[in-house]
Amino acid sequence: MSKNLSINGKSYTIDVQDDMPLLWAIRDIVGLTGTKFGCGVSQCGACSVLIDGTLTKSCSMPVSYAFGKEIFTIEGSSPNLEFLREAWNEGNVPQCGYCQSGQLIAATSLLDATENPTDKDIDAAMSSNICRCGTYTRIKKAIHKAVALKNESI
Template sequence: MIINLLINGKLHAIEAPEEMPLLWAIRDIIGLTGTKFGCGVSQCGACSVLLDGQLIKSCSLPVSGADGKEILTIEGSSENLEFLRQAWSDGNVPQCGYCQSGQLIAATSLLDTTENPTDNEIDAVMSANICRCGTYTRIKKAIHKAVTLKNEVI
């Protein structure tokens, strides 16, 4: 079927089987490879994207469920994502970097809904994302730092 996806502000009309997970439509049909495959069963968060502002695991949502909706991937931009990018760089967070697309998108969703998250609030959202290199303490610190950066600007 023809599916319309508004990804990072750009409209993509694609032909895809309706049950194909959004992840593979993004990666293999549209060709945006920043969103990662990690487990295929909503266990690791590497494929995280925002769908109409909601944090989802794109490996587990049929592409038909995203038809006509707005999607933010790591190739895109938002106010909170930019502060997080800056904080990630300031804290030299990534090691291999593979999970960081998903980590950044999950953190964006967290800051979109919680202005100044506590450690527990960070744990609650970010524990859905696995980092095999083990950069968790840096990620947590960077999320706090992003809040600081954001407050400085205002």
């Protein structure tokens, strides 16, 4: 049966099993591939999305949970995500880039909730996301930088 999935403000009509993880519905059915598969068991954060603003590992959330809710992915745009993107650029953060979709979504969720995160806040918010290339130092710096950019813009 067809259902509507709303991603980044756009509605997609899809026909899937209710128990298909949201990740695969986004990637294989809707066709937005910016959200990544890393582990399939909520361990690495590569699949991070926001559902009604809440940070969610889409690999472990059935698509049915997201019907009628608003999904935000790396293909989307929000003020905090844009500050983060700018900071990511400035800090030349990514190496292979694969995990960075999830890192940016997790960081967006952090900034949405916390105006001026401390190092400890960042550690707590970002430790569900693995970067095998090891860009943690730069991610942390870039999150602080994004906050600074945001404060400058006000």
